[in-house]
Amino acid sequence: MFTDRARIYVRSGKGGDGHVSFRREKFVPAGGPDGGDGGRGGDVVFVVDEGLNTLTDFRHAGKYKAQDGQEGQKRNCRGRDGEDIVIKVPEGTVIKEYHSGKVIADMSGENRRVVLLKGGRGGSGNQHYATSTMQAPKYAQPGQPARELELTLELKVIADVGLVGFPNVGKSTFLSRVSNARPKIADYPFTTLNPHLGVVDLEDARGFVVADIPGLIEGASEGIGLGHEFLRHIERTKVLIHIVDAAGIEGRDPVADIYAINRELQNYQADLSRKPQVIAANKVDVIYDPESTNLLRIKEEFEPQGIPVFPISAVSGQGVRELLYHVRGMLDNLEEKPVVFEQEYLPEMHFPDSDEPYTVRYDEEEQEYVVEGPRIEKMLGYTNLESEKGFTFFQNFLKEAGILEKLEELGIREGDTVHMYGLSFDYFK
Secondary structure (H helix, E strand, O other): OOOOEEEEEEEOOOOOOOOOOEOOEOOEOOOOEOOOOOOOOOOEEEEEOOOOOOOHHHHOOOEEEOOOOOOOOOOOOOOOOOOOEEEEEOOOEEEEEOOOOOEEEEEOOOOOEEEEEOOOOOOOOHHHHOOOOOOOOOOOOOOOOOOEEEEEEEEOOOOOEEEEOOOOOOHHHHHHHHOOOOOOOOOOOOOOOOOEEEEEEEOOEEEEEEEEOOOOOOOHHHOOOOHHHHHHHHOOOOEEEEEEEOOOOOOOOHHHHHHHHHHHHHHHOHHHHOOOEEEEEEOHHHOOOOOOOHHHHHHHHHHHHOOOEEEOOOOOOOOHHHHHHHHHHHHHOOOOOOOOOOOOOOHHHHOOOOOOOOEEEEEOOOOEEEEEOHHHHHHHHHOOOOOHHHHHHHHHHHHHOOHHHHHHHOOOOOOOEEEEOOEEEEOOO
């Protein structure tokens, strides 16, 4: 069974507690403290498994826990580190924080392995707390607590081209004609309930991957029918082939159908409606009426809008070759960069480490404010500041971490410069 959405719980390992013990040996009456350090808790790690193509495995296992670190032992023996838990997902899986719906990681492109939650550090044994005045400390440091999150996993198929259109317009037939995919084909209101991927091979040109997106209906963007279950798979595609029944076999108006589907794309996500699109006017092999004006109406309505129209027959193959080479040309004129969803939620912001402080100071010589610290440097490495979404994400981090408040306490004013690890920003409220 194809599953493209799952909810799971993950927990990293707790750090082992430091140990309290004292050296007790014959002829050593006053042995000092020898409590060992606790082991580190295991991490929660997500990796891409090329052999997976659904999230079905997560339907039966909802909790994933890394191993806790072992407590420190006497004789300065350090506790054993907890084992990481490695969770395998198919390429194209987007990991979101369940309650906010914000993206934590997108397992596609170069993101093949992500440490989602780090295990807690082990605590220090009492040997570390001996001083000249306290030679027999009877306390040790506890290990850091485990970290836990509820996650939503969403599989968004990775394809160059998406096929959209109402049910029964011939998308599955088209996919089986142009690729090695063999979706089940039948005459039902929802012929295809799962996305199907097919590879299109072209002579003297590079091939591409096509996804048959299940038939949409009006109101899909609001969750009517299977709504979002269908639409999420279009998000990564670069070009849309809009297949329409030009013969009007079921009495539908093809022009109205095209507008209806485009409205659903717009309502679900504005970016989808702006994707390059080509219309495949299908079923021309059964247009027996020479007076039929459907094909002419489609061309007159959409070609002036810059959307090319190709009369085709998915059954006989008429016009299909011309359509495929045109789509290949459209892809060649687009960026090859894959669609990767930017991070919106950083778990470490919600589980701050006590040993990762930051400093905010004013540099009199450079006349600028300087912000430094491991968390700041890490955030800059995570975030794409060139995108509006990424920059907003970073601003929210500065606010939630209290950095903006510290700058204001130092007297920062609009237009002043803030310097962070080689980057300079103008401060504006």
